[in-house]
Amino acid sequence: MTANSAITGIGSVSPYGPLAGLISQCAVEPESITAWKTAGLRRAFLVKPFRPADVVPGLKTRRLDRLSAWALVASSLAIQDAGIDLGQLDRSRVAVVLGTGFGCAELTESFFQSAAVNGWSGTDPSPFPEGLANAPASHVALWHGLRGPNITVGSTGFAGESALIQAASLLRHGQADLAIVLAGDTLTRAVYEWYEAAGLLSPACYNAEPLPEGGGFVPSEGLVALVLEAAGRQDARAYAHFSSGRCATGGKAVETIRAMLGDSVPSLTICAGNGAPCASSSTIALAREIAGPSADMVPAEAVAAGLADAGAFLHLILALSRRPRSGHALLLGTSGDGGFAALLLELS
Amino acid sequence: MVTGIGIVSPYGIGLDCLQAGMLAGKCCLAPTKDVYPGFEGTTAAVGGLPLPANGADSRYSRSDRMAMVAARDAVANFDCESAAFRESGVYMASTVAGLSEIDPAIAEDPAAWYRRGSGLARAASYPPAHVADAVGDHLGVRGPRCAVSAACASSAMAIALAANMLLDGVAPMMLAGGSDALCPFTLSGFSSLQALDPEPCRPFDLNRKGLNLGEGAAVLVLETLAAAEARNAHVLAVLRGWAMTNDAFHSTAPQTQGNGLADCMRLCMEMAEVGGDEIGYVNAHGTGTPLNDVAESNAYETAFRGRSRPVPVSSTKSYFGHCLGAAGALEAAITIAAVRCGALLPTLRLTEPIESPGVNWLRGEVRREPLPLAMSVSAGFGGSNTALLFGSGGFGNGEFENREFGSSSL
Numbered sequence: 001m002t003a004n005s006a007i008t009g010i011g012s013v014s015p016y017g018p019l020a021g022l023i024s025q026c027a028v029e030p031e032s033i034t035a036w037k038t039a040g041l042r043r044a045f046l047v048k049p050f051r052p053a054d055v056v057p058g059l060k061t062r063r064l065d066r067l068s069a070w071a072l073v074a075s076s077l078a079i080q081d082a083g084i085d086l087g088q089l090d091r092s093r094v095a096v097v098l099g100t101g102f103g104c105a106e107l108t109e110s111f112f113q114s115a116a117v118n119g120w121s122g123t124d125p126s127p128f129p130e131g132l133a134n135a136p137a138s139h140v141a142l143w144h145g146l147r148g149p150n151i152t153v154g155s156t157g158f159a160g161e162s163a164l165i166q167a168a169s170l171l172r173h174g175q176a177d178l179a180i181v182l183a184g185d186t187l188t189r190a191v192y193e194w195y196e197a198a199g200l201l202s203p204a205c206y207n208a209e210p211l212p213e214g215g216g217f218v219p220s221e222g223l224v225a226l227v228l229e230a231a232g233r234q235d236a237r238a239y240a241h242f243s244s245g246r247c248a249t250g251g252k253a254v255e256t257i258r259a260m261l262g263d264s265v266p267s268l269t270i271c272a273g274n275g276a277p278c279a280s281s282s283t284i285a286l287a288r289e290i291a292g293p294s295a296d297m298v299p300a301e302a303v304a305a306g307l308a309d310a311g312a313f314l315h316l317i318l319a320l321s322r323r324p325r326s327g328h329a330l331l332l333g334t335s336g337d338g339g340f341a342a343l344l345l346e347l348s
Numbered sequence: 349m350v351t352g353i354g355i356v357s358p359y360g361i362g363l364d365c366l367q368a369g370m371l372a373g374k375c376c377l378a379p380t381k382d383v384y385p386g387f388e389g390t391t392a393a394v395g396g397l398p399l400p401a402n403g404a405d406s407r408y409s410r411s412d413r414m415a416m417v418a419a420r421d422a423v424a425n426f427d428c429e430s431a432a433f434r435e436s437g438v439y440m441a442s443t444v445a446g447l448s449e450i451d452p453a454i455a456e457d458p459a460a461w462y463r464r465g466s467g468l469a470r471a472a473s474y475p476p477a478h479v480a481d482a483v484g485d486h487l488g489v490r491g492p493r494c495a496v497s498a499a500c501a502s503s504a505m506a507i508a509l510a511a512n513m514l515l516d517g518v519a520p521m522m523l524a525g526g527s528d529a530l531c532p533f534t535l536s537g538f539s540s541l542q543a544l545d546p547e548p549c550r551p552f553d554l555n556r557k558g559l560n561l562g563e564g565a566a567v568l569v570l571e572t573l574a575a576a577e578a579r580n581a582h583v584l585a586v587l588r589g590w591a592m593t594n595d596a597f598h599s600t601a602p603q604t605q606g607n608g609l610a611d612c613m614r615l616c617m618e619m620a621e622v623g624g625d626e627i628g629y630v631n632a633h634g635t636g637t638p639l640n641d642v643a644e645s646n647a648y649e650t651a652f653r654g655r656s657r658p659v660p661v662s663s664t665k666s667y668f669g670h671c672l673g674a675a676g677a678l679e680a681a682i683t684i685a686a687v688r689c690g691a692l693l694p695t696l697r698l699t700e701p702i703e704s705p706g707v708n709w710l711r712g713e714v715r716r717e718p719l720p721l722a723m724s725v726s727a728g729f730g731g732s733n734t735a736l737l738f739g740s741g742g743f744g745n746g747e748f749e750n751r752e753f754g755s756s757s758l
Contacts, residue, residue, distance in 0.1 A: 092593070092611060101475055103497065108447075109455050111537065116452035120536040121386030128537035129600045129729050132443065133476065133497035138730030141596045147608060149592035150732050151505065154477035154495040162494050169512045175592070190458040194471055197462040246518060251434070251490040309477070339493075 003241030003346050005168045005179075008234045009082025009227030010317055013070040013184075015045040015220065015303055018055045020077040022239075022321035028303055030204060030211075030218045036189040042196075043205050044187055045220035045303045063126055064139065065104035066186045067223065071136035072143050074225035075180050079144070082227040083237065084178075086144055095148040095176035096137045099155070099163030099183040101309030103133030106188050136223075140180060148176045157335030158247050159183060160312030161272075161343055164228070165245040171230050178230070183310040184223025192219055211302050220306025224313035239320055240329070241346040250338030254289055257330075257342045264344060266291055267327030270298045272305075272315040272341070282334040291330065298323060312341070320347075349576040350585040350738070352569030353681050354422025356414040356527075358392040358562060358668045362421055366678075367685045369667075370693055371714055376668040377548040377560050384532040387539070389546050392562035392668040393530055400486055406466035409446040409473040412482035414565035414674075415527035419483045422523065422567040425582070428487065432575065437491035437519035439510040440480040440567075441502030441526035443673035445495075446473030448531035476673075479527055483567070491519035497673070499728030500633070501592075502526055503566065504676025504736055508590035510570055520575050525677035527565035534672065535561060541600070549636035549670075551663035552645065552709055554700040559635040562669025566677035585684040588721065588737045589620030595731030601639050602727060606647025609633075609733045613651035613725065616735035622721060624655040627737075629692050629710075629722040631683045634663020635670055640727065645704040658708035660715070666696035676726035676734060683724040684738050690719050 015028045030043035052059045056076040061069035107127040114124040134152040155162040160183030167179035202216035269287040304314035325347040333341045358376035359369040376392040400416040449470040454461040462468040476495035503526025510524035545558035595608035652659045692715040701709040721739045
């Protein structure tokens with residue numbers, strides 16, 4: 001399996017804070033939600049408030065959804081981490097691909113709020129265009145002057161995986177030379193309470209006890225940006241090479257993934273459990289079936305699993321941060337209803 | 349190859365009734381008052397939408413239902429039990445998705461809203477990915493499912509990305525398109541931006557005042573030539589080229605000179621290895637807003653510079669409004685229909701066109717002429733642009749007569 005693209009830069013805004021490169025800190029704990037009034041203790045993995053301009057000088061994010069602001073910060077950190085001078089690149093050949101489950105949920109809720117207060121005929125215009133799901137990717141293009149394809153994708157359970165697959169496809173087909181690939185979501189009251197009403201939350205959301213195994217998840221928020229370059233451009237500094245990826249809704253998961261792997265034997269399987277209570281166990285079961293009972297497995301980290309559809313990149317960078325990087329890694333996710341996503345990476 | 353087209357539009361279900369209505373010059377835009385209190389404007393709605401099997405379930409939004417009906421229409425003549433069909437992928441676009449099912453009360457107390465009636469199920473239809481899932485579940489296909497949100501360029505982009513996926517070999521067949529319902533959220537949003545024309549819109553006219561919103565869905569079935577040949581498929585058109593760019597200029601306004609859109613059209617023609625002179629018709633984005641139409645006409649001047657005669661262009665949004673995330677796929681279908689029947693549709697109500705010497709603004713009567721190649725152009729908030737180039741490729745009545753097109757064609 002020949003890799004066609006390399007991950008050469010990483011930037012993130014997550015409960016670990018805004019960071020360039022891998023994450024060296026120990027695991028974070030859920031925090032009490034204070035952004036809205038809750039009926040008793042409610043916990044989640046939260047991004048601590050920060051001023052984007054303190055991280056990226058000159059950045060103006062006042063009217064933007066937090067997802068847009070994080071996309072700007074994380075993309076800037078990833079570009080810096082990759083050591084890229086965008087001024088030296090043909091920016092019409094740089095793509096932006098974002099994977100997100102809920103898009104700009106905060107400003108969408110703000111628009112509903114203005115309709116609740118003033119009626120539909122008196123809504124505030126400012127949250128409307130900024131609440132569009134593609135606003136974060138557009139702002140990344142605008143800030144960095146990137147005129148290549150600008151794509152925002154969603155996929156139940158696999159928004160991050162889909163974004164990486166699409167970005168690699170753009171490079172493979174010569175539609176871009178480099179892509180800024182992002183995956184993330186914000187946590188809002190409407191999203192949190194939807195999880196709660198659907199019975200998806202872990203008991204750890206309601207008390208300060210350690211996270212129990214299974215039985216729901218603790219919602220999380222954040223965004224990770226990767227710089228994906230055509231293989232060969234900066235191989236020496238690559239964190240990993242992307243070989244191939246597949247997502248499907250059901251059916252022949254094992255056969256499809258084995259066909260994708262070809263002769264490659266993953267030395268590491270990263271379980272990208274995506275929040276749904278049954279996803280973690282079904283991912284582990286699928287991983288064992290593919291890689292064998294003794295395969296080295298990185299279990300899903302709660303902070304990344306809480307990001308649900310958009311957690312893949314946080315799973316990936318946490319695994320890269322904590323494990324030796326050699327051989328092939330299989331990042332594997334399941335949606336709990338037969339769907340799966342698999343990414344094959346060659347670790348550097 | 350495009351081997352299936354399914355349509356839900358204000359003209360009804362199917363490409364035939366859309367084509368017949370448009371060729372007859374029928375405009376579906378009508379005065380509308382009842383979308384929310386205080387709204388008075390012009391829209392084009394889909395009447396009498398049939399409920400697909402299980403479509404009455406409250407977990408499906410109106411955008412979901414339109415997409416399901418369009419998808420079923422697209423595969424009406426397919427063997428839906430075949431192994432190849434079962435492995436199909438779905439790439440759908442939507443900007444509204446389930447927003448049509450949510451009301452402002454959710455912002456006041458989400459938990460209470462979820463407890464009320466079917467609130468929890470209705471909210472689950474909010475993400476655009478739900479539209480792709482609705483189509484995939486409805487047809488029982490198991491390939492990859494994805495949704496794209498790129499504002500008004502969304503469904504053209506879905507077609508382009510689905511074409512990439514086919515070339516990547518991730519599925520034997522891709523269903524790609526878009527669906528968006530009319531709803532208070534978008535009408536209020538565009539109204540608050542003062543982007544709506546209260547009267548029927550006038551794209552590319554000097555007296556244009558804005559856009560009208562419409563609704564609908566379109567789904568195209570894409571297959572590789574080999575796959576289409578293997579099952580002796582009826583080929584409707586060849587997707588000769590596709591390209592995507594971004595203006596990187598402004599959140600809502602297009603780049604004044606239309607450079608990003610011009611680059612997009614140029615890249616699309618380069619992919620198909622054709623020159624500007626070979627393009628017989630462009631189905632424009634043509635919203636009718638003051639800024640878009642000027643930028644777009646400038647883009648045509650740039651992209652088709654050197655052409656021996658002005659490029660024929662029209663905006664079919666003048667017939668049934670702007671269907672947002674469904675617009676690109678609907679207009680792709682209209683472009684294919686134009687290629688197949690050699691009919692260039694005029695822009696309605698275009699009396700004083702923008703001065704643009706490189707453009708032949710189509711108006712008045714339908715123009716009949718052979719049309720080997722036609723382009724569909726889409727743009728959207730956030731600076732996204734997409735161009736799709738369709739040709740007959742010599743295919744007629746299911747016969748594979750001529751394969752003189754580039755290796756990347758579908």
